[in-house]
Amino acid sequence: MSNTLHAPHLVEVPQAIPEKAYTTERVGISRQTHDEHLKLWQGYANKTNEIRKALAEMEIDPSKGNQIYSQMRALKANYAFAYGGLINHNVYFSTIGGQGGEATGAVARLIESAYGSFERWVADWKTTGMAGRGWAYLGYDHEEGRVHNYMGDAQDTFPAWNNTLLLAMDVYEHAYYLDFQTARMKYIEAYMQVIDWDAVNVRLSAVTG
Numbered sequence: 001m002s003n004t005l006h007a008p009h010l011v012e013v014p015q016a017i018p019e020k021a022y023t024t025e026r027v028g029i030s031r032q033t034h035d036e037h038l039k040l041w042q043g044y045a046n047k048t049n050e051i052r053k054a055l056a057e058m059e060i061d062p063s064k065g066n067q068i069y070s071q072m073r074a075l076k077a078n079y080a081f082a083y084g085g086l087i088n089h090n091v092y093f094s095t096i097g098g099q100g101g102e103a104t105g106a107v108a109r110l111i112e113s114a115y116g117s118f119e120r121w122v123a124d125w126k127t128t129g130m131a132g133r134g135w136a137y138l139g140y141d142h143e144e145g146r147v148h149n150y151m152g153d154a155q156d157t158f159p160a161w162n163n164t165l166l167l168a169m170d171v172y173e174h175a176y177y178l179d180f181q182t183a184r185m186k187y188i189e190a191y192m193q194v195i196d197w198d199a200v201n202v203r204l205s206a207v208t209g
């Protein structure tokens with residue numbers, strides 16, 4: 001068994017906000033908010049790569065793993081925050097800039113099956129968005145073949161295994177303070193009008209065939 005250094009696989013750092021996302025200006029989520037947000041999105045990608053490099057380059061000695069503090073502990077705990085932050089922003093920016101309104105296609109059927117009606121799902125989603133400190137997540141649960149709204153205080157809380165992220169609503173203040181100050185519900189109401197359900201269905205069909 002060899003314990004040698006190896007070249008890490010790196011993520012692509014986002015270079016621009018998808019043009020479609022800027023159409024959220026029509027509901028008050030501004031271009032400036034997205035442009036500032038891009039810097040944070042890039043930060044998650046850059047830190048993901050930094051941690052991957054550190055892991056690939058470190059001298060790994062199992063006797064040094066320590067649950068109170070150790071290099072491995074710091075790298076692994078922050079990896080979940082960094083990579084999770086890249087993925088949830090990937091989903092956030094690829095699923096806004098649509099027409100919002102009622103869900104369509106296969107995801108609409110899954111939402112109705114899980115929540116009884118779209119209205120009930122909306123109520124749950126908005127309330128989850130107000131209850132979380134950072135995110136609301138719509139996950140497709142491969143165990144049950146159903147969707148569920150998860151709450152996130154951050155990207156490393158509180159997901160469940162074996163879910164595919166279909167929709168991610170950023171409710172950190174940086175996502176709305178510039179446009180709505182502390183009125184998070186106003187931002188959520190605006191967000192509901194720009195969900196791109198086609199993009200959500202593309203994500204769903206990629207994992208359900």
Ligand SMILES: [Fe+2]
Binds near residue numbers: 040089172175
């Ligand atoms: Fe964000």
